[in-house]
Amino acid sequence: MQGVFITIEGVEGSGKSTQLLRLSERLRRLDLPVMVSKEPGGTALGRELRRLLLERHGSGETWCPEAELLLFYADRAQHLEALIRPALAEGKIVLVDRFEDSTRAYQGASGVAESSMDRLNELVLRGLRPHLTLMLDMDPEASLQRVEVRNLALGAEFAETRFDEAELEFHRRVRNRFLAIAQNHPNRVALIPARDPADQVEAAIWQRVAPLLRSSGFGAD
DSSP states (O other): OOOEEEEEEESTTSSHHHHHHHHHHHHHHTTOOEEEEESSOSSHHHHHHHHHHHSOOTTOOOOOHHHHHHHHHHHHHHHIIIIIHHHHHTTOEEEEESOHHHIIIIIHHTTOOHHHHHHHHHHHHTTOOOSEEEEEEOOHHHHHHHHHHHHHHHOHHHHOOTTTTSOHHHHHHHHHHHHHHHHHOTTTEEEEESSSOHHHHHHHHHHHHHHHHHHTTOOOO
């Protein structure tokens, strides 16, 4: 049986982690083979890259957009070869928190040219695309309020990343790029309102996931 590749995307605070956990638990209750991962940081080496990419650096130096882009693709290349491709070859349902669309949205919003991402995409992905992308959408003002509440609960030293601290206008550009991706890839991307109650978001996600699984040979009721 061919594996199924599902990614979940969205702005900071849109509830991706919560919904990914709910979906993975539902699939496991159905006794379906599942692998759950994330970017950056899905592999042991990737976790080192995640630290470099998302944590504040003691020197105060920041990555230039091109260097940041290369680190994200280095993480993705390792992730694909070590985890994603093998799991798909084994016929698993692969769920990944952030993938190529996040690079297009975030690094694109930082000013990286689409042509640069296209070249790296061709080198690293080699034609691999998610079968389905669940894109959780909400306005940045509301999503960043969620982030603030989460950070207060966890403590900023554990919760915040560099992207949480970016200006509101940056997050607006990110959201607009996500929306453009959804518009340009309607057969792959399911745009799901993320301000709805979590149970309602979960139900909307399942309405898109279940038919894909059935058509791929997995029983999913």
